[in-house]
Amino acid sequence: MMNNKQPDIYTIDDTDSNQRVDMFLAKLYKSLSRSSVQKQIKAGSVFVNNSPVKASYILRQDDEIQVLFEDKPDYTILPENIPLDIKYEDDSMLVVNKPSGMLTHPTTVENSGTLVNALLYKYQDNLSDCNGIYRPGIVHRLDRNTSGLLMIAKNNDAYDFLKQKMQHKEIEKKYYAVVCGNIDSDSGTIEADIGRHQSKPEKMAVVKEGKPSITHYKVLERLNGFTYLEVTLETGRTHQIRVHMSYIGHPIVNDTLYGGKKLPVNTSEQVLQAYSLKFITPFDLSEHLIEIEPDNDIIKTLNYLRNKK
Numbered sequence: 139m140m141n142n143k144q145p146d147i148y149t150i151d152d153t154d155s156n157q158r159v160d161m162f163l164a165k166l167y168k169s170l171s172r173s174s175v176q177k178q179i180k181a182g183s184v185f186v187n188n189s190p191v192k193a194s195y196i197l198r199q200d201d202e203i204q205v206l207f208e209d210k211p212d213y214t215i216l217p218e219n220i221p222l223d224i225k226y227e228d229d230s231m232l233v234v235n236k237p238s239g240m241l242t243h244p245t246t247v248e249n250s251g252t253l254v255n256a257l258l259y260k261y262q263d264n265l266s267d268c269n270g271i272y273r274p275g276i277v278h279r280l281d282r283n284t285s286g287l288l289m290i291a292k293n294n295d296a297y298d299f300l301k302q303k304m305q306h307k308e309i310e311k312k313y314y315a316v317v318c319g320n321i322d323s324d325s326g327t328i329e330a331d332i333g334r335h336q337s338k339p340e341k342m343a344v345v346k347e348g349k350p351s352i353t354h355y356k357v358l359e360r361l362n363g364f365t366y367l368e369v370t371l372e373t374g375r376t377h378q379i380r381v382h383m384s385y386i387g388h389p390i391v392n393d394t395l396y397g398g399k400k401l402p403v404n405t406s407e408q409v410l411q412a413y414s415l416k417f418i419t420p421f422d423l424s425e426h427l428i429e430i431e432p433d434n435d436i437i438k439t440l441n442y443l444r445n446k447k
Contacts, residue, residue, distance in 0.1 A: 145185075145204040147270040150197045151279070151376065153245045156339035159186065160193035163205065165246035170207075178207050199334065199376060215244055215271065217259035218251065225287065225428050230296035230421040233428050236288050238406040238435055242279040243272050257290060265290070266297035277301060278374060285433045286313070286412025291420075299420035304374065312414035313369040313379060314358075314432055316439050317388040318399045321365045325356045328382040332375040341395060342377040344385045351375045353382040361443035364391065380408060391439055403442045405435040 148154075154162060160179060164172040176193040178184065185204040186195060197203075223235040234253070236242065241252040249255075257265060257275055265275035268291075273279075275290040277300045289309075291297035303309050333348030335341035352372035359366040365388065369379050380396045383389055389398035393408035414429045432440075 145206045148203045148205070148272055149270060150199055150201040150203065153241075153247075155197050155199045155201075155334070157197055158193065159184065159191055159195045159197055159203065162197055162203075162246055167207075183207050215249060215254060215258060215274075217262070218255040219259050220251070220256035222256050222260060225430065226426060228419055228421040230292050231300065231419060232290045232292070233415060234288055234290060235430055236280055236285060238283050238285040238411075238433065241282050242288065243276055245272075253288070261292065264292050266292065266294050268294050268297040268301075278304065280412055281377065281380075281408070281410075283407035284410045284412065285406075285435070287311075287415045287428060287430065288412070289415065289417065296420040300417070303418060307372060308418065310414070310416035311371045311374070311412060313371070314411045314413050314436050315355075315367045315369050315379060315383065316361075316391045316409040316436065316443070317365050317367060317383050318363075318391060319365065319388045320360055320363060321355075321357055321367070321388055323357075325354070328353045328355070328386055330382060330385055332378060332381050342375070342381050344381060349373075349375055351378055351382065353379060355383075359440075361440070362446050364443050366440060379410060401439065401442060403438050405438055409435050409439045411436055 160172055160175050163175045164170060179193045182190050183206045184191060186201050224232055225235055226233040236253055241248060243254040244252050254274060254276065267274055269276050275292065277289045277291050277297060280286060280288060289300055291300055329352050330344040331348030332342050332351040333345040335343040350373060354370040354372065356368045357365055358368055371378060380390055380393055384396040389396045391398050391409040392400055392405055394400060398408065411433050416427045418425050
């Protein structure tokens with residue numbers, strides 16, 4: 139790129155993939171018309187993965203967009219006074235317990251009520267900007283209806299440190315899940331590549347051209363045709379646990395996107411919680427294990443199944 143201006147950077151995840159780049163930017167920069175966005179793309183002001191693209195380019199998950207508009211429109215995420223359930227904090231990072239039903243970060247469709255809105259209210263500019271203006275501080279994410287522990291970086295050095303630890307599999311993430319069916323083995327490993335579903339872009343699937351994905355599980359309790367699991371991720375693909383459990387014929391309860399049975403219990407969608415994080419801090423290189431109790435969705439589902447005749 140031959141431009142000295144600092145670009146706006148966006149990394150595409152499953153919520154914004156499978157749409158044209160001009161449509162994505164027109165929704166993001168609401169003050170610009172789509173035709174104006176198209177003109178700027180044609181003038182070479184937009185790059186995807188460091189290469190110029192046409193306005194018709196279809197975005198894929200993990201694409202990095204770099205925007206160098208001549209008259210850069212203002213795009214701001216408003217801070218919102220939303221309570222944060224902080225489980226650990228030091229000068230470089232924090233661990234927050236995200237509730238089910240909350241987006242981790244804004245999208246082109248929703249830009250309020252997210253974890254990022256809450257973080258901006260409490261920490262203002264004291265968050266890493268490595269992940270673009272959509273995701274200040276965000277090191278990794280959880281689906282809207284998955285609750286639990288997330289690491290937040292307060293500065294770029296902390297972000298780089300934590301990302302590197304994740305890539306080297308030096309951060310341990312464990313989940314609680316209630317799945318359909320009785321899993322016979324007490325423990326097991328699912329190793330199957332995950333990529334975008336060929337005909338349903340909102341879904342991921344086990345596909346030949348997917349990325350290597352490994353999930354370990356251990357049975358905690360068997361309950362009248364359902365199984366309560368502890369799940370440990372060795373990789374971190376989008377929807378990984380949901381896809382892998384569906385792939386072996388045991389989709390997560392209430393996960394209707396991946397074939398989970400809907401129970402008559404007042405819960406969010408998938409009954410899945412990130413309950414444990416083991417990590418080394420960038421601040422003083424000390425090791426920490428943060429664990430939380432099962433959330434209301436897990437408890438209500440277990441109580442229903444234990445009392446089911």
